[in-house]
Amino acid sequence: MTSGKxxxxxxxxxxxxxxxxxxxxxxxGIFMLFGVGFAGPAAIHNAAHDARHSFAFPCH
Amino acid sequence: xxxxxxxxxxxxxxxxxxxxxxLQMAHLWPLILEAEKYETAAPAHDHVAxxxxxxxxxxxAWKPDDGAERMGFTLLFNVLTGFGxxxxxNAALVLRRAASADAALDAGNGALWGLAGFAVFAFVPALxxxxxxxxxxxxxxxxxxxxxxxxxIATAAGLWLLIFxxxxxxxxxxxxxxxxxxxxxxxxxxxxxxxLDSAAGPRVPAELAARFAIASLVAAAAFWLVVxxxxxxxxxxxDRAI
Numbered sequence: 001m002t003s004g005k006x007x008x009x010x011x012x013x014x015x016x017x018x019x020x021x022x023x024x025x026x027x028x029g030i031f032m033l034f035g036v037g038f039a040g041p042a043a044i045h046n047a048a049h050d051a052r053h054s055f056a057f058p059c060h
Numbered sequence: 061x062x063x064x065x066x067x068x069x070x071x072x073x074x075x076x077x078x079x080x081x082x083l084q085m086a087h088l089w090p091l092i093l094e095a096e097k098y099e100t101a102a103p104a105h106d107h108v109a110x111x112x113x114x115x116x117x118x119x120x121a122w123k124p125d126d127g128a129e130r131m132g133f134t135l136l137f138n139v140l141t142g143f144g145x146x147x148x149x150n151a152a153l154v155l156r157r158a159a160s161a162d163a164a165l166d167a168g169n170g171a172l173w174g175l176a177g178f179a180v181f182a183f184v185p186a187l188x189x190x191x192x193x194x195x196x197x198x199x200x201x202x203x204x205x206x207x208x209x210x211x212x213i214a215t216a217a218g219l220w221l222l223i224f225x226x227x228x229x230x231x232x233x234x235x236x237x238x239x240x241x242x243x244x245x246x247x248x249x250x251x252x253x254x255x256l257d258s259a260a261g262p263r264v265p266a267e268l269a270a271r272f273a274i275a276s277l278v279a280a281a282a283f284w285l286v287v288x289x290x291x292x293x294x295x296x297x298x299d300r301a302i
Contacts (some may be wrong), residue, residue, distance in 0.1 A: 011061075018158050020150045021061035025069070029147030036141045038205060044119030049123070049194075050130070054080065054088050056182060056191035056250035056276050058204035 064298050065150045070292035072150070075144030076283045080138045082277040085131070092194060095264045099195030125264045147286050149177050153295055165299070168290015173282075174284040176223075178217045181279035188251025191276035195264045199252035211246040218242030225283070 024058050037057035045052075045059075052059040153173060155228040156163045185208050192198055221239030226232050 001250040016158060018061045018154055021065060022155050022158070024062050025147050025154075026151040028066075028142045029069070029151065032140055032147065033143030036137055036144060039174060043123070046123030047120060047133045050084065050089065050092055050139040051136040051141055053092055053192065053194065054084050054138070054276055055141055055188060055281060056189070056280065058198075058199060058201060058208050059192060060194065060198070 061154065062232065063148065064138050068291055068294040068298065069143055069146035069150045069295060070146065072287045073144070074139050075100060075148035075290050076146065076287035077135070077139030077142035077144070079286050080142065080279055080283045081135045083275075083282060084134065084138070085179055087275040087295060088272065088279060094200060094267055095195050095272070096194035098264045101178045118217040118257065142287060145181065145284075146291060148174060150291050150295070155294075159224070165292050166296050167289045167293040170295070171285050174286070174288015175281075175290065176219055177288060178284035181221065182284070184215045184246075185211045186273070186277060187247060190269075193264050193269055193272045196269060197248060197254045197256055197263070199254045204253040207246065207249075207251050209250075214242045214246050221249055 010058070035044070037052055037055065039048075049059070083091055097185060124133045153170070154255065157165065188211065189204055198204060218239045218241070221235050223239075223243065225235030227235050230238075
């Protein structure tokens with residue numbers, strides 16, 4: 001559960017090995033949000049239209 | 061860990077998307093539909109700069125039928141948006157847990173993280189770019205997207221430094237000052253605003269726009285509280301299971 005540096009990361013800290021997973025999750029999240037909020041094609045725009053306006057992405 | 065973040069984000073995001081859809085149907089949709097009457101009445105899609113070519117295909121492109129289909133797609137995209145935001149929030153939660161041992165996490169704490177998400181993605185950007193109804197005049201789309209994105213990044217980094225900044229290389233005070241600077245900078249630069257053109261045809265009434273801006277922010281706050289609380293609660297359960 002803890003990495004080797006237990007002096008700096010006591011029992012409850014998550015190990016540093018979690019960091020690649022954090023980066024991967026963040027990238028996937030950014031990809032999803034780009035698709036919903038920023039993607040250009042008109043069909044995507046129209047399907048996501050009301051969601052875009054409601055979450056206040058800059059739209060149109 | 062990736063699977064854990066994915067699963068928690070999916071559950072929390074779907075919950076947030078459902079809550080958003082409920083609030084939308086009650087408070088936002090009626091305003092969007094009302095505003096679209098003005099949008100279609102306007103001669104040349106006046107909220108987009110006339111030079112932008114993307115407007116021409118929009119009229120002809122596929123779009124969901126009003127009614128169940130449109131509602132279905134909105135629900136789908138609300139859940140997808142929820143998933144995306146929840147992935148970012150949970151990545152931040154886990155990052156914080158990896159950086160500090162005393163980062164407590166439960167539903168209440170998660171709700172605070174949700175409030176930070178609300179500030180970063182809705183409240184602070186709204187200071188420059190208030191939530192828009194269809195048919196409102198606005199500056200060039202790309203300019204607004206760039207400002208929005210830059211503001212989100214600067215606000216997230218600024219809040220993180222302000223709250224968690226502890227100096228090793230730079231002093232703590234310097235880090236917090238940097239955080240404050242990042243929070244203020246986008247607004248000092250200023251958001252792009254349109255030159256209002258009164259000849260552009262019928263405009264969305266200000267009353268509708270005002271109601272929409274507030275309703276959108278309230279819906280966003282509810283969304284982020286739900287996503288944050290659910291994420292915190294699920295992360296705590298996952299910690300216990302390790």
